[in-house]
Amino acid sequence: MTNRTDKSIIQARNIEKIYPNGCHALKNVSLDINRGEVVVIIGPSGSGKSTFLRTLNQLETISDGTIHIDDVSLTDRKTNINKVREEVGMVFQSFNLFPHKTALGNVALSPIKVKKKPRAVAEQEGRELLKKVGLAERMNNYPSHLSGGQQQRVAIARALAMHPKIMLFDEPTSALDPEMVGEVLDVMKSLARDGMTMVVVTHEMGFAREVADRVVFMEEGELVFEESPERFFSSDNPRLQRFLGQVL
Amino acid sequence: MEKQSHLLLWKAVFVLIIIGLGFGIYAGSKSIDYTWRWERIPQYIINTEATTVRSPFDGSATIEKGKLIVTSDYGDDPLVIKKFDNLLVSNGDLVFEGDPLAEVENWNIGPLTWGLVMTLQLSVVSLVFAVVIGLFAGLARISSNPALRYLSITYIELIRGTPLLVQIFIFYFFIGTVLDLDRFTAGVAALSVFTGAYIAEIVRSGIQSISPGQMEAARSLGMNYVQAMVNVILPQAFKRTLPPMAGQFINLIKDSSLVSVISITDLTKAGREVVSSTFAPFEVWFAVALMYLVLTGALSWAIQRLEKRLSASD
Numbered sequence: 008m009t010n011r012t013d014k015s016i017i018q019a020r021n022i023e024k025i026y027p028n029g030c031h032a033l034k035n036v037s038l039d040i041n042r043g044e045v046v047v048i049i050g051p052s053g054s055g056k057s058t059f060l061r062t063l064n065q066l067e068t069i070s071d072g073t074i075h076i077d078d079v080s081l082t083d084r085k086t087n088i089n090k091v092r093e094e095v096g097m098v099f100q101s102f103n104l105f106p107h108k109t110a111l112g113n114v115a116l117s118p119i120k121v122k123k124k125p126r127a128v129a130e131q132e133g134r135e136l137l138k139k140v141g142l143a144e145r146m147n148n149y150p151s152h153l154s155g156g157q158q159q160r161v162a163i164a165r166a167l168a169m170h171p172k173i174m175l176f177d178e179p180t181s182a183l184d185p186e187m188v189g190e191v192l193d194v195m196k197s198l199a200r201d202g203m204t205m206v207v208v209t210h211e212m213g214f215a216r217e218v219a220d221r222v223v224f225m226e227e228g229e230l231v232f233e234e235s236p237e238r239f240f241s242s243d244n245p246r247l248q249r250f251l252g253q254v255l
Numbered sequence: 256m257e258k259q260s261h262l263l264l265w266k267a268v269f270v271l272i273i274i275g276l277g278f279g280i281y282a283g284s285k286s287i288d289y290t291w292r293w294e295r296i297p298q299y300i301i302n303t304e305a306t307t308v309r310s311p312f313d314g315s316a317t318i319e320k321g322k323l324i325v326t327s328d329y330g331d332d333p334l335v336i337k338k339f340d341n342l343l344v345s346n347g348d349l350v351f352e353g354d355p356l357a358e359v360e361n362w363n364i365g366p367l368t369w370g371l372v373m374t375l376q377l378s379v380v381s382l383v384f385a386v387v388i389g390l391f392a393g394l395a396r397i398s399s400n401p402a403l404r405y406l407s408i409t410y411i412e413l414i415r416g417t418p419l420l421v422q423i424f425i426f427y428f429f430i431g432t433v434l435d436l437d438r439f440t441a442g443v444a445a446l447s448v449f450t451g452a453y454i455a456e457i458v459r460s461g462i463q464s465i466s467p468g469q470m471e472a473a474r475s476l477g478m479n480y481v482q483a484m485v486n487v488i489l490p491q492a493f494k495r496t497l498p499p500m501a502g503q504f505i506n507l508i509k510d511s512s513l514v515s516v517i518s519i520t521d522l523t524k525a526g527r528e529v530v531s532s533t534f535a536p537f538e539v540w541f542a543v544a545l546m547y548l549v550l551t552g553a554l555s556w557a558i559q560r561l562e563k564r565l566s567a568s569d
């Protein structure tokens with residue numbers, strides 16, 4: 008393996024996470040991710056995948072270790088975490104769209120309030136993003152009038168509206184009916200083609216095989232194994248084999 | 256069809272019960288030998304008083320197209336009266352200075368209406384302060400800062416654990432004396448501090464009913480805590496808390512009647528004063544109740560409209 012640190016955009020080193028209730032969710036996890044790389048994280052339920060992803064934008068603080076995003080230390084008290092979060096978009100399993108705003112309102116809200124863009128500019132950009140995710144016709148719908156797949160695509164557009172350098176996806180298709188999974192994965196694939204740095208927690212092995220530059224396997228709070236997709240899926244690591252045997 | 260006729264039957268039962276209750280009141284008043292004098296009530300709500308317009312100079316009167324014009328004998332500007340209720344001169348009459356020309360009726364607002372206005376003022380001003388107090392106390396209640404949280408809990412428990420009447424006396428006699436507050440200010444202070452404690456609890460439960468994912472999504476987009484609260488959490492909580500808020504606002508209007516004990520002439524105190532001058536207590540209190548109902552009814556109607564408007568995103 009080559010030394011990637013010089014061009015890596017995310018450097019997570021020796022991360023420990025112990026929840027207030029004593030649950031030891033991350034044990035000495037280290038991962039470097041390069042600019043433009045797509046990393047897929049898989050692992051059994053409760054293995055700490057979401058916890059790890061959420062430490063990368065500090066929705067979860069860490070108990071020990073260091074994280075640098077684009078050379079900014081997240082553990083440094085002087086770091087303005089809101090600035091870092093502008094650079095790191097996140098897409099949730101349960102969409103978390105703002106129900107009181109239309110699709111366009113969801114996408115334009117943060118650029119208006121955080122980046123102080125004029126409404127007309129933010130809405131113009133928002134319309135283009137919604138067009139890009141295939142929702143040109145649905146801009147003025149409220150989330151309650153959109154299907155799950157449409158809601159998740161709005162959520163992706165909403166994160167992209169802040170022009171992030173990194174996108175985090177936490178099981179973006181797990182809450183979707185099977186027939187809607189494809190439309191969301193297609194949007195993610197096209198994002199990957201455009202060179203977005205992506206960290207994706209998913210159970211979609213097809214997506215991992217096709218799009219990932221690297222696949223990471225986590226179990227019981229540990230990062231067990233990371234490899235390119237070809238080597239990953241042909242590996243004979245016993246813990247990985249056991250997991251793949253269960254899900255495939 | 257079967258269902259339909261059943262519903263109709265029960266609606267008829269309702270109407271019958273209401274009529275029965277009305278008759279009960281009537282019979283009750285008969286049995287204590289009470290003479291109803293409803294005609295005495297309207298003048299306390301609104302009344303008219305005639306004033307006489309007199310000629311300012313010697314001259315002659317002409318009536319033209321419903322207007323009374325008095326031209327002066329000495330070249331003063333003519334007097335034109337466009338509106339009058341009772342004409343006391345006829346066309347071509349000679350008039351002298353001080354002669355009555357016409358009667359004009361002025362509308363006067365009666366004491367009950369003044370009381371209603373005072374109740375409305377008290378309620379509206381208290382409502383504004385109560386919402387501000389309640390919003391901050393509610394946010395402090397769920398703050399991670401223990402000082403803020405305990406302060407808020409103490410405030411809420413103190414206020415909810417004591418009667419409003421006692422609080423009004425404390426505000427008027429103690430705080431009012433120390434800070435030299437007038438009656439109205441003391442009354443507003445007591446009402447807003449009281450209602451604020453209940454609104455704080457409504458705000459707290461409203462915010463806590465919003466899924467934590469909303470806050471996470473807002474923060475992950477780079478909003479700070481205040482931006483996320485103002486743009487994402489509070490608008491949703493607002494919509495959800497409208498029904499309990501409406502109830503609280505209606506309570507505020509009704510609770511405002513208690514400030515009459517510190518001699519603020521609100522609707523209730525006005526009612527007491529009118530009773531002592533009319534000796535028609537039944538009519539007056541029914542009229543007062545009706546006036547409160549008009550206020551609270553208008554408020555709940557307005558809030559229902561607002562709820563409808565906000566339901567666009569459901």
Ligand SMILES: Nc1ncnc2c1ncn2[C@@H]1O[C@H](COP(=O)(O)OP(=O)(O)OP(=O)(O)O)[C@@H](O)[C@H]1O
Pocket residue numbers: 026027028030031032050051052053054055056057058059
């Ligand atoms: N807020 C929390 N407080 C306490 N413990 C938590 C919290 N969130 C997660 N955990 C615990 O941390 C461990 C890792 O949870 P995490 O959600 O990161 O797993 P995951 O790999 O994402 O699982 P899943 O596939 O089910 O989403 C689990 O044992 C979980 O019970």
Ligand SMILES: [Mg+2]
Pocket residue numbers: 056057058177178
């Ligand atoms: Mg998870």
